[in-house]
Amino acid sequence: MPNPPHQAHNPEVVELDASAPIQDIVDIIKRDGGIIIKNFLSPETIDKIHAESQPYWGKLGTYQGKLFYAGNPPLSGFAGKSPTFSHEAINHPTFREVAKALLKEESNVYRDGKRYTCVSNPVLAVSEAFNRGSPSTAQQLHRDDMAQHFDHLEGSGESSLLGLLVAGVDTNFVNGATQVIVGSRKWPEAAIKGPAGRSLCSTCEMSKGDAVFIIGSIWHGAGENKTNPPGENERGYRCVYDKNQSLTVTED
Known part of the structure; x- marks a missing residue:
């Protein structure tokens, strides 16, 4: 998908x-840090996810952080709230196999004089939904693996996680589509490179049911929803596969 005119000189996703x-x-993620996956879920599947999430939107508490817009706090623990999202998105064979290819770790142990290969596949760390109404400010550019204090070595592009973002509606630059800096997964720490600039971003314009896979080391953030008049929300469903986390779903 071509970038908006003001991003015409930036690489397309x-x-x-x-x-x-x-x-x-996998090869494109290793090169660019992210990729748009067309036809990830059907529009009918998205409608099921919408219906399952609807009862929870009115129960959200107050968000006091800076990563999300305070007027539209995220709906956390989403794997336990939408069975359809859990089965159809988190366990989608394409996402699952790509995550394994990028995050799987193998080690060899010796026991009783024999060599055994131990395989650690990625597991779910975070699942949430968000609904960015208009007006809403752009999200700060960030790396998803920052919470794990992951050290980014220049040129390596390595990370401890892979993120999945599914478009609940058609997304574009005007209604707050995700912004990514293509290739920034190989940048060193911000203390060395300097802060990521929004002028370097490209837009992940998607149709309802498309998805974007992003490695944890790429700079990205939700865009500003500037639809006028207000009314068009940019709704998304997100999860993160991680190397070293346990899957936890609260009882409620």
Whole structure:
């Protein structure tokens, strides 16, 4: 999808269909840090997720952080609130296999004179939904793996997690589509490189049911919803696969 005119000189975010070979998707993420996956979920599946999430939006508390817009706090623990999202998105074979290819760790142990290979596959760390109404400010550019104090070495692009963001509606620059800096996964720490500039961003314009896969080391953030008149919300569903977290779903 071409960038908006003011981003015309920035690299576009590559698009592939959900049926594309896993290695093709992995290679693009290793190069760019993110990729748009077309037809990840059907519009009908998105409608089911909408319906399952609806009872919870009125129960949100007050958000006091800075990463999300205070007027539209995230709906956390979403894996336990939407069975459809858990089964169809988090466990989608394309996302699952790409996450394994990027995050799986293997080690060898010896016991009783024999060598055994131990495999640690990625597990779910975070799941949430968000609904960015108009007007809402742009999210601060950030790296998802910052919470794990991950050290970014220049040129490596390594990370401890892979994120999935599913578009609940058609998204574009005007209604707050996700902004990413293509290639920034290989940047060193901000203390060395300097803060990420929004002028370097590209827009992840998606249709309802498309998704974007982003490695934890890429600079990104939700855009500003500037629709006028207000009324068009940018709704998304997000989860993160992690190397070293346990899956926890609260009882409620």
